Amino acid sequence: MERPVRVRFAPSPTGGLHLGGVRTVLFNYLFAKKHNGTFVLRIEDTDQTRYVPGAEEYIFECLNWAGLEPDESPLKPGAYAPYRQSERKPMYRQYAEQLVAQGNAYYAFDTPEELEAMRNALKSPENPSPQYDSKTRMQMRNSLSLPADEVQRLIDAGTPYVIRIKMPENETVHFTDLIRGEIAHETNVVDDKVLLKSDGMPTYHLAVVVDDYLMKITHAFRGEEWLPSAPIHIMLYKYLGWEAEMPQWAHLPLILKPDGNGKLSKRDGDRLGFPVFAMDWLDPKSGELTQGFKEKGFLPEAFVNMLAMLGWSSGTEQEIFTLAELEQAFDMSRVNKSGAKFDYEKAKWYNHQHILRADNQRLASLTKPFMEAAGISITDEQKLAEAIALTKERCHLLSDFVAQAGFFFQAPTAPAWELIKDKWNPAKTEVMQAWVAQLEQQSDWNAESMEQALVQIATDKGVKKGEIMMPLRIMLVGGKFGPGVFDIAQFIGIAETKARVFRGLEAMA
RNA sequence: GCCGCGUUGGUCAAGGGGUUAAGACGCCUCCCUUUCACGGAGGAAUCACGGGUUCGAUUCCCGUACGUGGUACCA
Secondary structure, X not given: OOOOOEEEEOOOOOOOOEHHHXXXXXHHHHHHHHOOOXXXXXXXXXXXXXOOOOHHHHHHHHHHHHOOOOOEEOOEOOOOOOOEHHHHHHHHHHHHHXXXXXXXXXXXXXXXXXXXXXXXXXXXXXXXXXXXXXXXXXXXXXXXXXXHHHHHHHHHOOOOOEEEEOOOOOOEEEEEEOOOEEEEEEHHHOOOOEEEOOOOOEOHHHHHHHHHHHOOOOEEEEEHHHHHHHHXXXXXXXXXXXXXXXXXXXXXXXXXXXXXXXXXXXXXXXXXXXXXXXXXXXXOOOOOEEOEHHHHOOOHHHHHHHHXXXXXXXXXXXXXXXXXXXXXXXXXXXXXXXXXXXXXXXXXXXXXXXXXXXXXXXXXXXXXXXXXXXXXXXXXXXXXXXXXXHHHHHOOOOOHHHHHHHHHOOOOOOOOOHXXXXXXXXXXXXXXXXXXXXXXXXXXXXXXXXXXXXXHHHHHOOOOHHHHHHHHHHHHXXXXXXXXXXXXXXXXXXXXXXXXXXXXXXXXX
């Protein structure tokens, strides 16, 4: 293992980057950093029909936001360019042909209709999805079943064909997974997968193997959904004589939906009210917008922390990690084997924890767009940072600052008068008026002196402090929440305090 | 159907032959606070089931159940 560590992530630009995808990137990234290796990102765009314009750029934006930028990618090519499979198209065919020449693969001329017909003919309750495999391939039209001259004639005539791997019969493929240990598959239950499509593009199976080999990838981490096709990839390494350079595999557990069964999909997010994509994704084909964690008000470091803890744990009691700390602590063998249900409440808790730790100035610039989107204009970011310092402990999302700190900049739009109206009386009006009048007589008020003044006046007029606190809060804040009332009064200033109190008195009259 | 992988509280999880089976989120109670939150102190709640192996299994083995993934010229 003296080869330098090179790990790769290969997203397909078909739209959006969901939680599972980002977590795969994260684990690749962390592993690379931990071992002073290189994080390679290549684009898997062999499927022309599902390719979505803009999806590739979107992926890079997400990684940029999350701070997980690759060392080599289409944007930053390294020694093994190009990094897009569509641009590597000419490189794949020779390996497929080599396999045919060796007798490990073959040409297949079956049309989609013929394949469909075969599957329908063989379909039965016991075998709902018949395969193109050692049992059926001799009934199909391919270079194994057809005479050599016929094969040549078909090729010369330009008949479309694919190249399929010839899976051996009755062999057991073993390999070691970094997370799961020894894994075994029987080759006769794996079908003869297409390696090269009729348009000359490789399928994923050929492309991963060829690219990983050519790009000297040492570690290949991907989602658990790839486990069943691992034997195809292992056989390809064997056939091509690259076994010694085969990367070490790790199949990451799935992220499951919080309720019910199945893996998390973007539909669940819509249904349950939380994002599943890293950032907003506007599908140019459907025009559908899927909300992202960023726009929902997540801090990238919290997003990454939360994702890391979904399927991995350090073995210590530490749960809050910065990216740098994760790079140190990460260990692939501590990744869990079983799928984890996504818990949005816990995700928000992680964000809360990182908001508590984040710099107020930074939070201010990140929060400003949320304020302005809510119609609260922020002219002084410094002032916002101060408001954030006062309210951050009650915010889970950046968007929470709108409700929790908006009143520092704008009088509450719909104060909960009903909470105080029933218990209102003329004495309270007098106290408030006297207090405001006193505030106007001098200018050097602070929270403490304002409180003392109010308590004094209230006592003189026979009103208990407790009776006047909540009304004042409702007038200044609009509801039963927020920091100390007098801190708020000090923050918004005498003039604004007076205005809000008068407005309150009017409502009480 | 077949094949792969998995299964510790509601959720994330530590542990891994002898433990009072950590911790976190959420929930509940109390304290702090004349608001909300933060903070603090408590609480309820877990080893899927059945067989082995063993002096002893949550831990090892085998079944079963359940979950999940795959079974495409998609990745």
